[in-house]
Amino acid sequence: MVKTGVEILCVGTELLLGDILNGNARWLAEQLASLGLPHYRQSVVGDNTERLQSAVLEAADRCRVLITTGGLGPTPDDLTTEALAAAFETPLDERPDLWEEIQAKLSAGGKTVAPSNRRQASLPRGAAVLPNPLGSAPGMIWSPRPDFTILTFPGVPSEMKAMWRETAVPWMRQYGGAHGVFVSRQLRFCGVGESDLAEQVADLLTSPNPTVAPYASLGDVKLRITACADTEAAAKALLDPVAAELRSRTGECCYGQDDDSLASVVLEQLRTSRQTLAVAESCTGGGLGAALTAIPGSSDVFIGGVIAYSDAVKRQLLGVPADLLEAHGAVSAPVVSAMAEGARQRLGCDWALAVSGIAGPGGGSAEKPVGLVHMALAGPRGCVAWAHRFGDRRGRDAVQRLSVIRALDRLRVQLLAQS
Amino acid sequence: MVKTGVEILCVGTELLLGDILNGNARWLAEQLASLGLPHYRQSVVGDNTERLQSAVLEAADRCRVLITTGGLGPTPDDLTTEALAAAFETPLDERPDLWEEIQAKLSAGGKTVAPSNRRQASLPRGAAVLPNPLGSAPGMIWSPRPDFTILTFPGVPSEMKAMWRETAVPWMRQYGGAHGVFVSRQLRFCGVGESDLAEQVADLLTSPNPTVAPYASLGDVKLRITACADTEAAAKALLDPVAAELRSRTGECCYGQDDDSLASVVLEQLRTSRQTLAVAESCTGGGLGAALTAIPGSSDVFIGGVIAYSDAVKRQLLGVPADLLEAHGAVSAPVVSAMAEGARQRLGCDWALAVSGIAGPGGGSAEKPVGLVHMALAGPRGCVAWAHRFGDRRGRDAVQRLSVIRALDRLRVQLLAQS
Numbered sequence: 001m002v003k004t005g006v007e008i009l010c011v012g013t014e015l016l017l018g019d020i021l022n023g024n025a026r027w028l029a030e031q032l033a034s035l036g037l038p039h040y041r042q043s044v045v046g047d048n049t050e051r052l053q054s055a056v057l058e059a060a061d062r063c064r065v066l067i068t069t070g071g072l073g074p075t076p077d078d079l080t081t082e083a084l085a086a087a088f089e090t091p092l093d094e095r096p097d098l099w100e101e102i103q104a105k106l107s108a109g110g111k112t113v114a115p116s117n118r119r120q121a122s123l124p125r126g127a128a129v130l131p132n133p134l135g136s137a138p139g140m141i142w143s144p145r146p147d148f149t150i151l152t153f154p155g156v157p158s159e160m161k162a163m164w165r166e167t168a169v170p171w172m173r174q175y176g177g178a179h180g181v182f183v184s185r186q187l188r189f190c191g192v193g194e195s196d197l198a199e200q201v202a203d204l205l206t207s208p209n210p211t212v213a214p215y216a217s218l219g220d221v222k223l224r225i226t227a228c229a230d231t232e233a234a235a236k237a238l239l240d241p242v243a244a245e246l247r248s249r250t251g252e253c254c255y256g257q258d259d260d261s262l263a264s265v266v267l268e269q270l271r272t273s274r275q276t277l278a279v280a281e282s283c284t285g286g287g288l289g290a291a292l293t294a295i296p297g298s299s300d301v302f303i304g305g306v307i308a309y310s311d312a313v314k315r316q317l318l319g320v321p322a323d324l325l326e327a328h329g330a331v332s333a334p335v336v337s338a339m340a341e342g343a344r345q346r347l348g349c350d351w352a353l354a355v356s357g358i359a360g361p362g363g364g365s366a367e368k369p370v371g372l373v374h375m376a377l378a379g380p381r382g383c384v385a386w387a388h389r390f391g392d393r394r395g396r397d398a399v400q401r402l403s404v405i406r407a408l409d410r411l412r413v414q415l416l417a418q419s
Numbered sequence: 420m421v422k423t424g425v426e427i428l429c430v431g432t433e434l435l436l437g438d439i440l441n442g443n444a445r446w447l448a449e450q451l452a453s454l455g456l457p458h459y460r461q462s463v464v465g466d467n468t469e470r471l472q473s474a475v476l477e478a479a480d481r482c483r484v485l486i487t488t489g490g491l492g493p494t495p496d497d498l499t500t501e502a503l504a505a506a507f508e509t510p511l512d513e514r515p516d517l518w519e520e521i522q523a524k525l526s527a528g529g530k531t532v533a534p535s536n537r538r539q540a541s542l543p544r545g546a547a548v549l550p551n552p553l554g555s556a557p558g559m560i561w562s563p564r565p566d567f568t569i570l571t572f573p574g575v576p577s578e579m580k581a582m583w584r585e586t587a588v589p590w591m592r593q594y595g596g597a598h599g600v601f602v603s604r605q606l607r608f609c610g611v612g613e614s615d616l617a618e619q620v621a622d623l624l625t626s627p628n629p630t631v632a633p634y635a636s637l638g639d640v641k642l643r644i645t646a647c648a649d650t651e652a653a654a655k656a657l658l659d660p661v662a663a664e665l666r667s668r669t670g671e672c673c674y675g676q677d678d679d680s681l682a683s684v685v686l687e688q689l690r691t692s693r694q695t696l697a698v699a700e701s702c703t704g705g706g707l708g709a710a711l712t713a714i715p716g717s718s719d720v721f722i723g724g725v726i727a728y729s730d731a732v733k734r735q736l737l738g739v740p741a742d743l744l745e746a747h748g749a750v751s752a753p754v755v756s757a758m759a760e761g762a763r764q765r766l767g768c769d770w771a772l773a774v775s776g777i778a779g780p781g782g783g784s785a786e787k788p789v790g791l792v793h794m795a796l797a798g799p800r801g802c803v804a805w806a807h808r809f810g811d812r813r814g815r816d817a818v819q820r821l822s823v824i825r826a827l828d829r830l831r832v833q834l835l836a837q838s
Contacts, residue, residue, distance in 0.1 A: 014634055016458050018449025022441050030437030039435050044461035074614040075633050114614040134812050285712025286705030289726040293704025304728035307708040313723035
């Protein structure tokens with residue numbers, strides 16, 4: 001059998017018990033696709049030496065590169081490195097520099113160095129270190145056979161991703177076995193459904209190169225454009241006109257591309273127009289502020305806000321009149337407008353977004369069902385209020401997340417109209 | 420090799436491209452664990468006959484039961500049934516009753532019957548239908564070899580789950596090969612590292628029944644205890660004393676079990692003591708409020724707070740004195756204490772948590788590096804301030820999330836001391 005492609009092997013009993021979603025496999029698969037690397041198989045085994053070894057030896061006969069995640073920690077059930085060494089009958093050597101680095105990292109992080117951490121400093125003879133810039137568990141790049149290389153990563157997603165970006169991507173580009181150069185771009189949309197979007201661009205969805213494919217997740221729709229050519233410049237030259245055509249067809253529904261988020265786009269719009277923003281949150285409870293402040297540099301334009309979860313806080317900190325609350329209830333257009341205007345005045349900013357709704361599962365009524373969310377945006381030219389009905393079947397988390405998305409998107413469109 | 424256990428094989432190119440998370444594998448794995456069925460391997464292959472057949476024939480040598488998902492639809496890339504039949508050199512027979520049922524279902528759903536739907540009515544000779552109560556794609560239960568049975572499911576999660584519950588669960592209980600009943604519990608820890616915890620309970624980590632295994636994710640460490648016995652009561656009787664022993668050794672580091680979160684535990688403590696909570700957030704930007712309000716019913720005790728991202732908001736809404744800000748800077752014990760006390764007084768609650776730090780990547784200095792976070796907790800007996808140094812390598816998101824975790828955990832411990 002001709003050996004081609006990259007396989008992913010995730011090690012962890014927690015995956016076999018269904019405790020966690022295999023987000024690592026998905027993320028790595030996406031990365032392999034964007035690098036144009038053929039990827040034909042993913043496997044999961046538990047923290048078990050024998051079964052891990054069988055899976056690795058099988059993969060060694062099938063693929064050129066095997067990526068493993070998990071089992072690099074200091075505890076007895078972290079056995080990936082030892083199991084791999086034994087599978088290929090290779091001795092483990094302690095690397096003194098690695099052991100020093102592990103001790104230094106743990107000490108710098110204020111953690112005590114346990115004897116069990118010392119195991120992490122041993123790698124099979126001949127393996128290269130795959131450095132872990134974030135955590136103490138290093139990975140390795142090791143070719144136990146001439147035509148087969150293993151790259152090991154810890155299971156902690158942030159560490160795996162940092163190691164992938166810093167070390168594995170350049171390695172994969174050089175040795176991974178890609179045919180041609182792939183360039184990929186994602187356009188991001190809000191306020192349009194996946195099937196509506198697909199109909200607008202139906203003729204482009206069958207194009208062979210670049211390919212265009214739609215994806216949807218909660219409140220977010222994406223079009224991925226992927227072009228393949230001999231050079232990066234040639235692939236980009238294929239991709240750019242298709243991206244431009246998609247943007248011109250879809251108009252302001254397209255809010256950005258690749259790593260853009262609604263929050264990052266809105267913050268950039270505000271930065272450009274030298275305006276500031278505050279929030280007044282009831283049912284989102286801080287989620288809107290958290291989405292904005294997740295973006296580095298948000299303090300340029302985001303000044304803060306009020307989590308007005310109780311009616312008392314709505315009155316005291318935002319100046320919502322008690323009779324308004326009594327007449328209309330907290331989840332109403334008049335109250336959410338007063339929240340937005342109160343935030344804008346009291347915090348002294350150009351724009352204020354307010355959200356008040358019924359996230360559920362309790363608290364709904366026939367008139368105001370779970371999933372009803374009122375929003376308001378106060379700005380230089382006055383205040384506008386609107387409402388969404390997200391329904392009672394998606395759950396509290398989805399109502400809160402969709403509220404954040406819709407509020408930010410309304411501000412984005414308003415800022416577009418202003419500019 | 421003795422064949423034991425159940426394997427899961429998910430078929431779908433979209434999984435290999437990283438377009439979707441493999442939620443089916445997780446859900447099925449959880450189901451197998453709750454049925455006490457040994458589950459040692461999961462695999463993913465694309466919509467490719469040859470690779471699907473290799474994966475199935477390998478599994479046939481390893482396991483007693485193989486569950487497949489995906490590839491049962493009417494489109495050309497749905498090829499699971501044909502590929503399985505060919506792999507075991509078995510002819511496909513059209514089942515007239517199945518074809519009638521498929522036509523009836525499609526018509527009832529207002530869909531047109533396409534010629535391609537007819538393929539779905541064929542199963543390998545000897546296979547039993549695994550009925551699909553929701554969709555048109557039926558599955559099958561088929562033993563192509565004496566000691567090996569395949570159950571096929573569509574990839575649509577709602578259809579797979581309905582078929583699992585109605586037909587596969589009773590089949591699995593009877594033929595799946597469970598030895599005994601498994602009962603499992605997770606203990607959750609904060610403020611202790613995985614390796615420190617593992618050393619405290621090292622002798623129990625090698626126990627065969629119940630087994631105890633540690634897991635770690637950002638700011639969170641877990642111990643999973645799994646017991647097996649002839650009956651659920653007997654398994655629980657094995658598990659309970661081990662859980663009690665673990666709790667007694669680890670003390671207040673153990674904050675809960677199973678579905679508990681720090682936020683849910685703190686809210687419950689406050690509910691019990693009939694006290695209320697507010698937050699004053701700078702570098703977490705709303706994340707602390709969002710964590711608390713993610714829990715249904717949080718409005719009983721969480722009244723809201725102030726996202727005091729700019730210094731102006733710290734002064735105006737929390738009453739932090741301007742000279743304090745000037746003398747010590749926003750990221751300091753005096754300012755974060757003033758934030759907590761200001762929130763407690765102005766919002767009128769029993770407890771207030773305040774957080775002010777440098778989440779990064781910018782804004783750090785030699786004296787106040789990225790990752791430095793000051794926190795304060797104001798309560799009935801005064802205000803206490805402390806600081807964490809999370810370092811500059813983990814990234815903004817991790818600093819923000821760890822800040823939320825540490826703040827909630829400090830409040831949890833304080834509430835424990837009070838009770």
